[in-house]
C-alpha cells in the first residue's frame with residue numbers, strides 16, 4: 001500500500017492535528033470495524049504515535065488474546081485491558097485503537113472518555129462479517145453461529161458506542177477515504193465547538 005501521507009490531504013491532516021492538540025484520539029467499535037487498520041493510517045497521516053490496546057495486552061502478557069481468554073476468562077481480560085488502557089492514555093497526543101469490548105466495560109469507558117476524543121467506526125453486519133469470518137482469532141466469535149453472535153453484540157453494544165464524540169461509517173471503500181472522513185470529523189468538531 002502507498003504511504004497514506006501521499007494520498008491524504010496534508011491541509012486536512014494539519015487542521016485535524018491542530019484540533020486534536022495534546023489529546024488522544026481513541027478508536028472504538030466492533031470487531032472488524034477497522035479500528036486497528038484505520039487507526040494506524042490515521043496516526044501516520046497526523047504524524048503522531050499509534051498504539052493498539054490488543055497488541056499491547058499481548059505484548060505485556062506474552063500471550064495471545066485467545067490464550068488470555070482461555071486461561072483467565074473474560075473478566076480477568078477486562079481488568080488487564082483497563083489497566084493497559086489507563087497507562088496508554090496517560091499522555092498524548094496518540095492514536096489508540098481499542099479492542100472491541102473495551103468501551104463496553106464501565107471502567108475502561110470512563111478512562112477512555114477522560115483520556116481523549118473518541119471516534120466510533122460504525123459498520124453494518126455484512127461488512128463486519130465479511131472481514132471477521134476470514135480469521136478465527138476472536139474468542140467471542142467461537143460459537144455455533146458466529147454471525148448471529150456478531151449481530152447480538154451489535155444490538156447490545158451500538159447504543160453504547162453511540163456515546164462517542166465522533167462517528168464515521170466504516171464500509172468497503174478505500175481505507176484512505178475513511179481516514180479522510182476521520183480527519184474531517186476531528187477538524188469539523190473543533191470548528192463547531194469554536195462557534196458554540
Ligand SMILES: Nc1ncnc2c1ncn2[C@@H]1O[C@H](COP(=O)(O)OP(=O)(O)OP(=O)(O)O)[C@@H](O)[C@H]1O
Nearest residue numbers: 030031032033034035036037100131171173174175
Ligand atoms: N475500508 C476498508 N476496506 C477494506 N478492508 C478494510 C477496511 N477497513 C478495514 N479493513 C480490513 O478489515 C479487517 C479488520 O480490520 P481491523 O483488524 O482493523 O478491525 P478491528 O476493528 O481492529 O477489529 P478487532 O476489534 O477484532 O481488533 C482487516 O483485514 C482490515 O485490513
Ligand SMILES: O=C(O)C1=C[C@@H](O)[C@@H](O)[C@H](O)C1
Nearest residue numbers: 031054065099100101138139
Ligand atoms: O469485542 C470484543 O469484546 C473483543 C474484541 C477484540 O478486539 C479483543 O479485544 C477481544 O477478542 C474481545
Ligand SMILES: [Mg+2]
Nearest residue numbers: 035036054097
Ligand atoms: Mg483491532
